[in-house]
Amino acid sequence: MGLCHSDLHYLKGSLDISLPVVLGHEVAGIVERVGSAVTRIKTGERVVATVTPSCGACRNCISGRPTQCERVDSMRERQRPRLLSPDGSSVESLGGIGAFAEAFLVKEASVAVVGSDLPPQVACLLGCCISTGVGAVIHGAKVGPEDTVAVIGCGGVGIAAIQGARLAGARRIIAIDAVPAKLELARNFGATDTVVSSSDPTETLIQVRSLLPQGVSHAIEAVGRSQTAELAFSLLRPNGTATILGLMPTGSELRIPADALVYGDRHLQGAYMGANRFLSDVDMFTDHYLNNRLDLDAMVTKELPFERINEGFEAMAEASTIRVVLNMTDRQL
Structure with a gap:
């Protein structure tokens, strides 16, 4: 287990x-x-x-x-x-x-x-880990080959989300974490770019925008903190979607700028357990594993x-x- x-x-x-x-x-x-x-x-x-x-x-x-x-x-x-x-x-x-x-x-x-x-x-x-991370990308965010993806948090669920983005064909996958060693691991699982996050979200945003000036089409939050969920939303390009996976303490709240939400047609959503379809997903994951596409x-x-x-x-x-x-x-x- x-x-x-x-x-x-x-x-x-x-x-x-x-x-x-x-x-x-x-x-x-x-x-x-x-x-x-x-x-x-x-x-x-x-x-x-x-x-x-x-x-x-x-x-x-x-x-x-x-x-x-x-x-x-x-x-x-x-x-x-x-x-x-x-x-x-x-x-x-x-x-x-x-x-x-x-x-x-x-x-x-x-x-x-x-x-x-x-x-x-x-x-x-x-x-849990794979159903949530890969499921969030495939079922929750519905990432495709035209998309750029930022994954915040490179623990088990975050690494699974990175693999999900690779399976979905995302053209850029940016791994974000405060620990550089985790970013090295993320590259092994399919991240095309890495960003060491700062305690100041603005600095992290600047680093991501240096890679993709308009922002990403999808941001996946896999930490479970209000600050990182708000960061996920700030990374989005117009029409982008932030998908929040991390469980937060009871009573946690998010604050997002209303103008970015409305004028930019941006989306903020949850994906509990990756919005997985468990009984059919297990067969899908198994096939990808056996064919060396899911590590x-x-x-x-x-x-x-x-x-x-x-x-x-x-x-x-x-x-x-x-x-x-x-x-x-x-x-x-």
Whole structure:
């Protein structure tokens, strides 16, 4: 399973969640048992999980936006609690998954079958990191060969977005990060240009405009800060779109100049979990990986046994880290 910054945000309390809770959501595993109503998944299959199950029948699902499924809350509900503490009280699970455990219980709609030709340490990335980053470019922003793209933040989701922009054929891909070492990594994944961001957003804007004087047609924010989301909007050329991916603390607000929004026909949008289409996206990602167009192996920069999970969270702050993956057991998945 992969360690995601969302897990870290909940762990530190910067995002709200009911306690007690089992965290963990970016995970691949083997199906041990299925319920009598399950028709799509079989025992023994390897699956990857998502926090955005979709019903496939509501207005948002049938219009191609399953991450905004109108029935997602009811789909996660259970008549009986999924987890209980020793005293019998209910324990929450992040996103209806709770993968930091030897086994987890999910609805059929929360998993997709993934082939055995995908190594387990990279298969788990499809559940969040790749779905969010690549999905945001392909489904959320709908980037094409004529577009120029700036990606703010070169962690796991940002690197996935850079790869998504490359897959989409973007003609220029500018990676932006405060850590120069991360920019070197970004070039390996498809960035054509790099900019070391400054604490002063104006300086960062000047650097980007020196590369593309009119600005970029798409800016992808993968940090989760108001300042970087506002920077994403400021980088846009007229008619451009800023797509915000990073989760921000409750109560965060954005301020953007109204004249740039209106006179420039610029757009500001979110793309929760990359606006992915999970069940079909997993097959797409798998094909791109197997045909060497999507580099998942190099994104796994550290593998640790589950017992060293705290070390894994600490490693997330290292400049060389893209994704830390935990192995629950020695069992071959």
